[in-house]
Amino acid sequence: VLPEEQPAKGHPKQLYMLFFAEMWERFSFYGMKALLLAYMVTELKFDEPKGYAILGSYAALVYTMPMFGGVMADRYLGFRKAVLFGGILMTIGHLVLAVPEDWSFFYGMAFIICGNGFFKPNISSLVGTLYADNDPRKDSGFSIFYMGINIGAALGGLLCGYVGQQINWHYGFGLAGIFMIAGLVVFYLGSKSLGHRGLPPSPEQLKQGVFLGISREVIIYLVALALIPVIVALFNRYELMDYIMFGLGAVALFYILFVAFQLEMLERNKLFAALVMIIFSAMFWAFYEQNAGSLNLFAMRNVDMSVGDVNLPALSVNNFLPPAWVIVLSFFFAWLWPALNRKNLEPSTPLKFAFSFLLLGIGFYLFYFACTMNEEVGLIPLYAFVAGYFFIICGEMCLSPIGLSMVTKLAPAKMVALMMGIWFFASAIGEFLAGKIGALMSVPANVVDNPVLSLPYYATILNQIGIGSIAIGFLLVLLVPLLNKWMGNVR
Numbered sequence: 001v002l003p004e005e006q007p008a009k010g011h012p013k014q015l016y017m018l019f020f021a022e023m024w025e026r027f028s029f030y031g032m033k034a035l036l037l038a039y040m041v042t043e044l045k046f047d048e049p050k051g052y053a054i055l056g057s058y059a060a061l062v063y064t065m066p067m068f069g070g071v072m073a074d075r076y077l078g079f080r081k082a083v084l085f086g087g088i089l090m091t092i093g094h095l096v097l098a099v100p101e102d103w104s105f106f107y108g109m110a111f112i113i114c115g116n117g118f119f120k121p122n123i124s125s126l127v128g129t130l131y132a133d134n135d136p137r138k139d140s141g142f143s144i145f146y147m148g149i150n151i152g153a154a155l156g157g158l159l160c161g162y163v164g165q166q167i168n169w170h171y172g173f174g175l176a177g178i179f180m181i182a183g184l185v186v187f188y189l190g191s192k193s194l195g196h197r198g199l200p201p202s203p204e205q206l207k208q209g210v211f212l213g214i215s216r217e218v219i220i221y222l223v224a225l226a227l228i229p230v231i232v233a234l235f236n237r238y239e240l241m242d243y244i245m246f247g248l249g250a251v252a253l254f255y256i257l258f259v260a261f262q263l264e265m266l267e268r269n270k271l272f273a274a275l276v277m278i279i280f281s282a283m284f285w286a287f288y289e290q291n292a293g294s295l296n297l298f299a300m301r302n303v304d305m306s307v308g309d310v311n312l313p314a315l316s317v318n319n320f321l322p323p324a325w326v327i328v329l330s331f332f333f334a335w336l337w338p339a340l341n342r343k344n345l346e347p348s349t350p351l352k353f354a355f356s357f358l359l360l361g362i363g364f365y366l367f368y369f370a371c372t373m374n375e376e377v378g379l380i381p382l383y384a385f386v387a388g389y390f391f392i393i394c395g396e397m398c399l400s401p402i403g404l405s406m407v408t409k410l411a412p413a414k415m416v417a418l419m420m421g422i423w424f425f426a427s428a429i430g431e432f433l434a435g436k437i438g439a440l441m442s443v444p445a446n447v448v449d450n451p452v453l454s455l456p457y458y459a460t461i462l463n464q465i466g467i468g469s470i471a472i473g474f475l476l477v478l479l480v481p482l483l484n485k486w487m488g489n490v491r
């Protein structure tokens with residue numbers, strides 16, 4: 001990074017280009033996810049366990065692909081080509097979903113899965129290239145970027161949720177597509193300002209013919225496209241996903257252990273600490289991601305959405321609330337951690353992780369408590385729903401942004417990109433488990449329209465998630481001294 005390119009204060013101007021590209025991409029990503037489960041069970045008439053299985057498989061694959069997209073960009077494509085290619089695939093996916101035909105559904109999702117693998121990890125890496133490693137603005141640069149993610153997610157959930165649920169599902173998906181085009185255009189026009197950043201590590205190697213004279217670059221694109229029908233086939237045989245996810249999980253685990261035992265003790269202990277926290281993060285997402293799953297249907301059936309004379313659209317409310325809380329709470333946490341730090345009271349990363357489970361558990365327990373208080377009407381009040389999410393998102397703030405920097409600090413230098421992929425892969429395992437937990441909240445078709453009868457199906461499991469999460473939080477508290485020791489000089 002050339003010093004003359006950098007203003008002494010503020011952030012590099014390219015951050016704002018990446019901010020808006022990612023904002024519109026997340027608008028479409030979360031806008032579409034807001035509709036997914038409700039569309040499957042109400043429009044496609046999938047039975048609920050199947051809806052949860054497809055949702056879990058989709059989200060799991062979405063977060064598995066960054067491992068591959070990240071490595072391809074690192075080795076061959078460079079971040080810019082990868083983001084552009086991923087963005088094009090995602091745009092196609094969203095537009096395909098807007099087509100009101102049966103075939104379009106699985107194909108649209110498959111395009112988004114492949115596209116996200118190239119887009120998501122690499123646009124984050126581009127943010128990293130704007131700063132030197134020791135630049136104190138790096139962390140705040142990432143916080144600003146995380147804000148862009150959540151502004152997009154809040155608007156997408158709000159607008160696509162409304163259009164999809166109230167007007168027409170395919171218009172909702174189409175709206176997501178339009179904003180994905182906006183993200184792509186912002187990136188395409190703005191990427192020239194990145195200068196040398198994110199270019200392919202070796203352009204000659206990329207242009208080299210490797211098979212029948214076809215260049216390496218084109219081969220990568222063709223392999224990604226060839227994966228699309230494979231993913232569609234997987235959706236049709238979604239029971240195979242169990243083997244794929246747990247198989248990949250085992251491979252990732254053994255690989256990290258294999259690497260760990262070749263390191264000297266200090267480095268190895270750091271990697272162990274990262275591994276334990278990554279495993280816990282998978283459990284966190286398994287509970288948290290009820291948001292885009294079971295809580296969508298719960299919001300439609302068992303939350304009183306009336307405010308005065310208007311009835312708020314449930315999908316909009318449920319998908320707007322979490323990112324909106326993130327935006328509000330970002331300011332609070334940006335003040336809290338440095339303030340505690342000045343008094344030498346800032347909790348260590350493992351302790352923050354423990355808090356995240358305790359807070360998440362309180363949020364879910366509050367949902368359950370509101371259910372028990374309103375059994376006779378079957379509807380919980382909107383303020384209880386808003387308050388439950390407040391605690392859940394406080395939990396997110398103690399884990400998600402912190403986990404990203406934890407990974408970069410604890411991974412051995414040569415493994416940072418891969419460990420970042422594994423951090424997202426923990427989200428994949430979490431999303432997959434979230435589908436399984438959601439399926440436990442399946443409501444039989446004959447009672448879906450009767451809130452008093454559907455409420456208990458949610459209440460029982462919400463209670464168990466709440467208590468389970470608090471128990472895991474306490475277990476983590478017990479592990480904190482060991483994890484702190486393993487982390488050595490890293491806080």
Ligand code: GLN
Nearest residue numbers: 026063149285400424427
């Ligand atoms: N909500 C964040 C994003 O979309 C983090 C998601 C995750 O890591 N599972 O980027």
